[in-house]
Amino acid sequence: MNGERARRSRRLLLSLPLIALAACATKSPSILSPKGPAARTASSIWWPMVWVATAVTIFVVAMGAYGVVRGRRIREEDISREVSWGDRFILIAGLGVTGAILIGFFVFSVARSVSLARAEPGTQITVIGHDWWWEVRYANGAVTANEIHIPAGERVNITLQSADVIHSLWVPELAPKIDLIPGRTTHVWFKADHPGEYRGQCAEYCGLQHAHMAFFVIADTPDAFAQWMSDMARPATAPATALAQQGQAVFLSNTCIGCHAIRGTAANGQLGPDLTHIATRQTIGAGTVPLTANDLATWITDPELFKPGVTMPPTTLTKDQLNALVTYLLGLGFPSP
Amino acid sequence: MDLVETGKPGELLPNVASGARSLSWWGMALLIATEATLFALLIASYWYLRFRAGPVWPPHGIEKPALGLPLIMSVILWSSSIPAHIADRGIQNGSQVRLRAGLAVSWLLGLTFLLLQIVAEYPHSLKVAPPSQGSYGTLFFSLTGLHGIHVFIGLMISLWVQARAWQGAFDEHRHVTVQNFVMYWHFVDTVWVFVLATIYLSPHFI
Amino acid sequence: MTTLADRPGERLEQLWAEEPGLGTWLSTVDHKRLAKKYLYTALVFLVLGGIEASVMRLQLAHSNLKLLDPETYNQLFTMHGVTMIFLFAVPIFSGFGVYMVPLMIGSREMAFPRLNAFTYWGFVAAGVFMYSSFLIGRSPDGGWFGYTPLTDKAFSPGPNIDFYALGLIFLGLASTGAAINFITTILKMRAPGMTLNRMPIFVWGELAMQVSILFAQPALTLATVMLMLQRHWHYHFFDPGAGGDNLLWQHLFWIFGHPLVYIILLPGLGIVATILPTFARRPMVGYTWVVLAEMATAFIGFGVWVHHMFSTGLPSFALSFVSLTSFLVAIPSGIQVFAYLATLVTGKPKLTTPMWYVLGFIFIFVIGGVSGVMTASVPLDQAVTDSYFVVAHFHYIMGGVALFPTLAALYYWGPKIWGRKLDERWGKISFWLTFIGFNLAFFPMHILGAIGMPRRTYTYASHLGWDNWNLLETIGTFLMGVGILITIVNVVRSARHGEAAGNDPWDADTLEWATSSPPPDYDFETIPEVRSLHPVWDQPELKTGTQPPEMGGRPLAEGHRVLATSLLDAKPEAVVDMPHESMWPFVLTVGLMGFFYGALTRIAVVAVLGGFLSLVSVVGWVWPRGQTQEM
């Protein structure tokens, strides 16, 4: 009996992440369910425009249908060549009414968007686009990848740059898109009403893995955010077990250090994501797969399996080395205070 | 001038035409319109990149373009429009001499311009700022190069027109080819005004 | 009574006929033969582009499918976009123009017949050039607008982008030639009496299209030449490290790219405005306004390009200005749609297949137009740009305008071109399949864009709620594919076995119906003299297929000649000798093709040989042989 329950609860426990995934899941990142003021601008323009668009379409269909139906009834001889109201109708509907609606749209959308352009102080974050991942830097020296933590209810100002080609930062529920263009610096701000997780994705075609260049914006309570930011700024946790120490040695003696930094160790590569606190992240490869021991091992030996064309090369390691390395990396959480 | 029947009772129409009555004149005019757009866009690109580059232009370490030779070249090129014009007018009045001499002189002047550009101006500029240097050299050579290509094409067309002129293909009615070529040549010379102002003069004054 | 002996037909036949056979198949300068080639070639490219799209849709039918690897997918969507725009939409409208414009304006040829041949061959060669990239698996993969730096050497070292850039330069030569040819033809060769305000709307549409090409094409040519120079010859236009700027590419591309979309729209609307009055049994209401609207669209279209760059971080003042012009450019479209509606409600619409396609088009165009208007709002566009919402917008409007008027025109002008009517019953079936499939395929894209699906992604995750809409789209695509297939089969069968059409099966008003179907080599037995905007309705003598000289018809049977008339009021000015068939346009194309392959492979010998052959053929082309129009 007891064993049965234990097994059942273990199974439940195991499936929890799946359930959690499914829950945050089936939910699409929609511009129509804005979770912050910057995104509300767009949705507040969307609906009025959709209604007018629908009305215009219905009017056109109705008038066309009326013409067809009326045509059934009249005789060809009755068609008169001159239509007294023709030109007047075209001008009133096509120039007058259409023009008024369009000018209205223009004024409306400019008015709605003034607030978007206003500069205000806020938490400063720098996001740098890479093929095909996101580097995220904070003013206090915290560096991470593919996850942008922000304080909920507060404004964050994001400065964007690109390390290679053009990317575009898009968090449908939080903000308008903005491109990351090599040689230029662009800006966007947003604010999440409530704590939560918001999916974002690269929106400018940037080559092979443009499809797998997602990221998450994670809005914490301001306190939790402050804690997170200072944790993130700290150097990596020292490996606790012998296995993890062995893993660190594997990491430091392999090509990994050419590309990855683990602050507090000799690894200082800049080509790939900073791995100092990799274990705190949810996914590997910019949202491509959830971060689990298995997938991490697969990723290290052959990242192309998940992300064909990825710029990280495969690495050949013995089973033991790999195991140690994965243990080490998964131990890179936040140091306990 | 030949007049031919159209078949409508009593109607006779010429079967040679020149100027805006001729189809090929329109062809040339439209070609020039699209070419002019091409130059305008390249010149706009120059100014676009130039203003993005900041206040120092040419960029640090590159001397401003020397003006002496380009101005001499300009005078030569522009003066080539005069004999071209004389040739055009000449044949309209039936003068084969003015046609042939005008074309030949304008051809020689155009050739002088091109040779000066290739043997005297370019070697110097290549030393100062080759295209690989950066946007300045790039714009310098693409704009002057595009113009140079047009001069070259103009010289080729001129050769053909001159050959036809020596065969006696043109007279006071039949001369739209000359007209078209001269129109093209004036265009090439006019564009140079803008190229000169942009490439050579503007770094000194703006 | 006119007797046979009075008829100039026989004499004209001798003057205008081209010997059939392989020789003239390559050397023909007859606008009708060239136009048919244009149409068939463009339809082949439609099928190719459609197959590419169908394969893409299969890959996207469900999340995480592995039918295509990302590299193939990226090549497919790029080639699909390039094909549909440059090798299908633009050429098919040029093709209809090459066939119909000389007929509609009552002439016998285009102004420059050999140029006409060259622009056709150039189009084919550029298409073949770009498609040959599939042979080595290195097709362009930078998207149809090829943004730098992705297309620069550093990120695309292979020849993929060279195929794209060189192909577009090559194609640009051809389209510029066609533009010059069309504009000259339309301005200078209209039948006597066809003053500008009696010119059919389709001809206005072609004029607006070709004028736009004339001024837009240089931007694309310039940008692609710059790209080639930067990729291979150490020039620096776009790389910020050396003083260049990536946005320069975007500006140049869209200075071309936005006018381009109207280049596709304008002739399409011209076709609509031709077919609609015919079957509404009345003249177009507001002819003048429709014509002004076409021209206004072409003009304003040059001032809106920055709306493709709303999320590049440009100053908001500039964005607002372009937002305004983008809103306003919808006004002329509105004017035209309301003119269609006024024509429909004051006429007696006859629901033939072409009419169904036109009605379907109006519906689709309005939806595509209003979604375009939505993206003209800066903040809304920043939300939906580069998402499937934009894909929905441009398929509704561009796919709509390229497909529906084209299909309508095949059914409408088919009888003129092949002398036989297309099957009506299959026509209607094809319409409903295409129409329903189209909406199924593209309407859900609006929703997908709004719920966050970015474009140009070869796959997507399963938990995002995008699966079902995508499946629906894929199903719609195949319905539409079947619909189009039916039309193609219908064309092939009816062209041989269809019901004979007669001169004027639809009882239409424009001049192409005032001659036999298909028209004789010389188009018109007599060059008609036009006294109305609706000549065939208002001048009964035209119904017979010839206008006798005493009513103004000019046989012009003394030579291989056409009439040149004055620009505004079409007064006869001169008689112009037309060149006969010539091999040189084809040879020139071969030479250029060699040149471009040389540039691609960077094997100098090939390029030089190609260049030399081109030069020889230019000399051959202009070599004086008797008296031609050049004199």
Ligand code: HEA
């Ligand atoms: C034939 C092609 C075609 C046509 C005609 C149009 C027409 C229009 N387009 Fe579209 N457009 C494209 C093809 C076309 N477009 C393509 C290919 C792209 C994407 C390129 C890419 O990124 O790959 C694009 C992208 C595009 C964008 C950029 C989107 C983005 O990338 O973020 C924008 C933004 O303003 C835009 C706007 C418009 C507008 C305002 C019109 C207007 O001209 C529409 C006017 C018509 C109507 C409005 C309907 C009829 C009018 C009435 C019935 C009157 C009443 C109406 C009202 C009161 C609203 N288009």
Ligand code: HEA
């Ligand atoms: C005139 C322009 C035009 C036309 C007509 C079409 C037609 C179609 N297009 Fe496309 N499309 C573009 C222009 C056009 N497109 C452009 C410019 C892009 C952007 C490219 C880029 O991002 O760079 C694009 C991008 C694009 C995408 C987005 C890719 C991406 O962003 O990842 C998709 C996806 O569904 C798509 C689908 C389709 C489909 C299903 C059709 C259908 O309408 C096709 C229907 C036709 C056929 C199916 C062929 C004919 C029939 C047969 C051969 C019979 C047999 C076939 C079957 C039974 C299937 N197109």
Ligand code: CUA
């Ligand atoms: Cu980065 Cu798309």
Ligand SMILES: [Cu+2]
């Ligand atoms: Cu546009």
